[in-house]
Amino acid sequence: MPSEHHDAVIVGAGFAGIGAAIQLKRLGYENIVILEREDDLGGTWYVNHYPGLAVDVPTTTYSYYFEPNPNWSRLFTPGPEIKQYADHVADKYDVRRHIRYNTVVEGARWDEDASLWRIALRDGATVSARFLLTATGFLSQPKVPEIAGIETFEGKVIHTTEWEDDFDAAGKRIAVIGTGATAVQLIPELAKRAADLTVYQRTPIWVVPKIDVRFGERAKRLFARVPVTQRVIRWLTDSIYEVMVSVAVRHYGTFRGRFNISAADLSKIHRFATIRDKDLRRRLTPDYDFGCKRPTFSNGYYRAFTKPHVHLQDAGIARIEADGIVGNDGGKNVVDTLVLATGFDLWEANFPAVEIIGRDGRNLGKWWRETRFQAYQGVSMPYFPNYLSLASPYAFLGLNFFNTMEYQMRLMDRLFSEVKRRGATTFEVTEQANTAFLDRMTELLGESLFTMGNCATARSYYFNPAGEPTLLRPSSTESAIKEASEFPLSDYQIV
Template structure:
């Protein structure tokens, strides 16, 4: 391949959550100016824009759930609330002059690689078309609400919504409410609405392990120290990081260490829940850590309320006035709220992505999602994914993983800049070998202990979690090795 004068490639980023915004900031810092961010909604924020349900908050400590290059010294609490996190993201947009790069109300429908020009052609639902050398997806894993296919759901005459699309016009005060699902969102909003409702039917398919949340407001003195002593702010962040990171061994290698947390969760439940029936069903029957461990200080007290009915029977159907359980009992309600999570394993859906030789990403991933370092995919040159397959965490902050990916992508783009017009594609053998190592590492993890969770795809394969320490991932993504890639000239120029 003939080297020409270096030229920084143009970039399209899909999504303006933490991944998209952080990637754009780092690209600008690295001298990339031809950047377009496409956002399907009318505002930035991703999951923190969408999830406005009562009690919405983060389960990673504030100082670690923020960019290392943009510290916030005045967090109100140890664990950030939704509005404050969203405000932080909006601050970043303003400080780094990202608004001029963002196009709102541009839901991406298609993205196709043009081999003749080595460009990505992106089409939106609104009919707009964009072209760029590089496509970076930052759509996240928790952006498409999952609504269970319950018969009769369309017949319900009351109010019905998903927690990620909270209906703030509906007042639950004095109403009979059914909540379906007991995942991370329900853990937060159920305690908020329980004091207001007349009755709450909580439908639980499987219980969650819930630990106390070490949360409290920061004092004015603490905030002042963070501001006046940046070194203390950085040290505090580092202490949180290493404390969280130490738990990685328990998830991936020494599962028995998690039994300590199981005993703590049982003790919490026994302290707060006095109803024997509820206590029996609120403690899980699977290994702690197999599904996401949740943290809350008010979940068990809410469960113990006499007007909260914990229902563990399955749902057979929904009719005009309520929910019918598998035992045939009809339970009338005024509203149904789904706390049923997201379609996490359907990466990049519903966007139709087409790579070289017309191969659709869905077809390439027919046997499960696979990506080299969770970022690049064979057959899809110049496509980089943030928060892709096997990059999720159960023990630390996803922003640490994202920042590792930012660095890797920029290293890749710097390589591309040396060959203007070329496209880089990960070699199939490197991708296969990498994915085999990841899957082999997952075999000894707690996520492989037999439960059914959103970590597993339809084939029972864990395509979500990273099976190791975050610092090992950062080391492996410190720079792109061009030996892992082939560089392709435009077909029209061959």
């Protein structure tokens, strides 16, 4: 039986996949399908629904620029509202009808004779497409810690990406493993009801106060009736974050880390004002520079540790037994619930999230690991025709994924418009353009926090397994959007 064929297949129905579909539809492509492994859209904002979930950048910034939302309830909006926004956008731009749920992609291979991609699905079916776009996100593959004996634990085990909404922490003895951004949001909520809560910390995290405000009905009406008011607020929050990233990360060497020191001092004051125990403050203080690992905002995280039933364990875990956790210090903590706030496997399982075999049999994951993690403009690789990877090295822009999507949609517009204009069959970035872009990114990282700062102990997902900080694109949002709109078309071989 012949395989099903489409103009384009998009893998993933999160905000990247939705944005890619909107751009393709603008360009006149209607025969597209989005393959989504979950049973609903929204990506990480559908999968994650643990208590305390909220966006950690202002929601005035966290949205498609072309589709502002006047109905946010707060500056740092709770997760369910972000999911509602994804639903609204998918409906408004007629994306939902292109989505096929509960469909797991096993891999994709470029068929050189037919000049198309053949995408293998877990159910044994095959889908072919002229264009392939993987929009699997950076935070899509949950990481389960490799701790001796974890499979022997007889109590309840919950990973934050598989939260059970009917779970009640009341009266429970809970252990939380991990102190990343997710844990910072979750721990204060668990502390409200748990009988006993122990937090297992490997690496402390920088936490600064959260200046959150509620948007009342009057503000929402103003945003809806006079959209420019919301644009102004977005410009302000965008600008603040752009300056922060520029000074603290990209141009760390130029400013000699002054902003990072000031931000670390703010976190220090926050700890001092909240926690009176000097030793506890010391144990919660990172020994790496502010910004090496994604910092976070919270008014309740440090306060949770001041409660008598909340404990910090930073001696390390020796093993897990049927009824609890044995630390490296020999002490045993008996618990009935184990919460894994261990984040995501960003590099090993996510780059790429599915096996991609390009021209001449080149395996994308193998090629990245044997050479260097690299992607022209954060989306294209040589030997992979008609393919855009929207979650690639040097793709993530600053702290806001929507700015990343904005420049990627601009690039799609320029590239696909030229392909259509020429009546071409394929596009593929040249090796020369790819190498030049990689060299430029490497040079720009030379004065960044990741190169010049003290990041050795951060254990940050900004760094790949080879120790290179290849996740973030070291350029401003304005520069990335300008490049995506004006890159030389000769950088691609369009046939």
